Amino acid sequence: MLVSNYNAPLLAALALSFVGWAVSFSIKWRRHRAKYKHLPCPPHDFWWGHLKIVGMAKQEMPPDFHYHALFYHIGAKYNMPPVFYLDLWPVSNSFMMVHDPEVASQITQAKSLPKHPINEHVLGAMTGSRSVVTAEGPEWKFLRSILNPGFSSQYLSTLIPVLVRHGVIFKDRISQFASSGEVFPVQRLAMSLTFDVIGEVVLGVDLNSQRQSNKLAKHFAKAVECQQDLLIEQMIRARHAETKSTNAPGTKAAVDIFLQAYRDEKLGASSTTKSADDLDPEFMLIARNNIKTLLLGGHDTTSSTIAYAMALLSEPENADSLRRLRAEHDAVFGPDASQAVEALLADPRLLNNLPLTTAAVKETMRLFPPGSTTRTTVPNHPLQTVTLNNQTLPLEGQQIWISHYGIGQRGDLWPQPRKFILDRFLPNPYDAKLTPHRDAWRPFEKGPRGCLGLELAMMEVRLVLVLLCREFDFEIAYPEDAPRAPLEHGVAGGRGYQIVEFAAKRTFSFEFLRALYQFQLAPIDEILSLKVQR
Numbered sequence: 001m002l003v004s005n006y007n008a009p010l011l012a013a014l015a016l017s018f019v020g021w022a023v024s025f026s027i028k029w030r031r032h033r034a035k036y037k038h039l040p041c042p043p044h045d046f047w048w049g050h051l052k053i054v055g056m057a058k059q060e061m062p063p064d065f066h067y068h069a070l071f072y073h074i075g076a077k078y079n080m081p082p083v084f085y086l087d088l089w090p091v092s093n094s095f096m097m098v099h100d101p102e103v104a105s106q107i108t109q110a111k112s113l114p115k116h117p118i119n120e121h122v123l124g125a126m127t128g129s130r131s132v133v134t135a136e137g138p139e140w141k142f143l144r145s146i147l148n149p150g151f152s153s154q155y156l157s158t159l160i161p162v163l164v165r166h167g168v169i170f171k172d173r174i175s176q177f178a179s180s181g182e183v184f185p186v187q188r189l190a191m192s193l194t195f196d197v198i199g200e201v202v203l204g205v206d207l208n209s210q211r212q213s214n215k216l217a218k219h220f221a222k223a224v225e226c227q228q229d230l231l232i233e234q235m236i237r238a239r240h241a242e243t244k245s246t247n248a249p250g251t252k253a254a255v256d257i258f259l260q261a262y263r264d265e266k267l268g269a270s271s272t273t274k275s276a277d278d279l280d281p282e283f284m285l286i287a288r289n290n291i292k293t294l295l296l297g298g299h300d301t302t303s304s305t306i307a308y309a310m311a312l313l314s315e316p317e318n319a320d321s322l323r324r325l326r327a328e329h330d331a332v333f334g335p336d337a338s339q340a341v342e343a344l345l346a347d348p349r350l351l352n353n354l355p356l357t358t359a360a361v362k363e364t365m366r367l368f369p370p371g372s373t374t375r376t377t378v379p380n381h382p383l384q385t386v387t388l389n390n391q392t393l394p395l396e397g398q399q400i401w402i403s404h405y406g407i408g409q410r411g412d413l414w415p416q417p418r419k420f421i422l423d424r425f426l427p428n429p430y431d432a433k434l435t436p437h438r439d440a441w442r443p444f445e446k447g448p449r450g451c452l453g454l455e456l457a458m459m460e461v462r463l464v465l466v467l468l469c470r471e472f473d474f475e476i477a478y479p480e481d482a483p484r485a486p487l488e489h490g491v492a493g494g495r496g497y498q499i500v501e502f503a504a505k506r507t508f509s510f511e512f513l514r515a516l517y518q519f520q521l522a523p524i525d526e527i528l529s530l531k532v533q534r
Ligand code: HEM
Pocket: 115, 132, 133, 134, 144, 151, 198, 293, 294, 297, 298, 299, 301, 302, 305, 369, 370, 371, 372, 373, 374, 443, 444, 445, 448, 449, 450, 451, 452, 453, 454, 456, 457, 518
């Protein structure tokens, strides 16, 4: 085809800019790949970076295997130090994998780096962008400070009767399975429990999703984001209408905390709109985003922990741990298991006086942590490098992934790392080496951005164990041909392994990025069921 005189300069300009782009991209490519010459990382390829290595490792695992376990597996396979780099650019980010408590503490405790933008992309897309979990700087400080009182140990201990009420419903549901001999999906049941608890803590109402279908719970499970927003807004408005005449909601349910901040003009409203029936849009956005964050963060993670705790305590090799837990419950609540609820209601502090049960929850989360954190450094931030055994490691340009899973697997930090050993978390264990490094147990992360719901989650899982351990024997009921991860990564001979999943909307379908949800629901796979005997 002939090119007209008119088009020739345009085409020349296009060709020139393409050449310019190609040259600058190839320089960027070279520079990027060259950085890895001096960094601890698996064998690195100029063209592929580490993409091929990740691809090969994926082939060795079930397709839904969680990336935090996959990347730990890669580190072990290539004999990596506890901090190493993975170059997945340009398909994904450049990762700095942190499997070391001292380096982790430099990043989140000593200096607390900001969250990596992937948080905003993935979590923010689910919760909305004005959430305590994604916010930075003064906005985060403000949100965290108004929410803290609603999650303090002192306040939460007043909620123990509420927790017990929901816990008893959970136990009754399991009793029905015990009677019928039916196999049931523990994660799903536990999720309704934790949703009702967090619903009551956050919205101050009983959602009752364990007993009957609840719209909000359904939408969270089905991930219909806009519907959640609508329902949450309706609930905030209803609460406002209910409490505005007294101008003092009187509870520390997050919804009331937000309404109080609104009335006190700390949030959203100006004095002209304060007394109006309608809540201003800025306030509504912040309240809704954060209530959604709390509902989301407060049930997935906890229900996953409940499921894993039950599964681990059902493994024959952990029978002695179960026996010790039962003995603790006998000693604290009396030998008649059916009296535990009364004893707890009479003295809720008993729930905080269970060292072995607490150890079982901690050991469960060491082996199967539901979350992690990813951070980044920014220009001018005082933290641009970290130190590991006198080696200085750069942070710039990395998605820094503090993998709680990876830290929990290390044999030098946790002797016999695959064994479920309660004594690791007891004072004066039989072997002093069992006492963990002070920063090694960090499933709730540490430092100022540590989990807001730590106390609530610990109380909830402890309560479930108190209610169930003495009343039931469980049996893991996977089908024999269920997919298996390598033994060291799962329960039930590798059949219960952590997967990438999230109860709420999946905003990304891109494999590499999907792995980085902060509150990965890491349940025992849907097909894990526990058969109950009494
Ligand atoms: C077993 C249960 C739980 C685990 C393992 C867990 C884990 C975590 C982790 C690792 C973080 C840090 C995330 C990051 O740095 O990106 C975090 C933050 C957070 N968690 Fe949890 N969580 C649990 C339960 C809860 C519950 C019950 C709530 C309910 C309120 C909650 C609310 C939050 C919030 C609001 C943050 C953000 C805190 C901030 O940035 O200031 N979590 N959680």
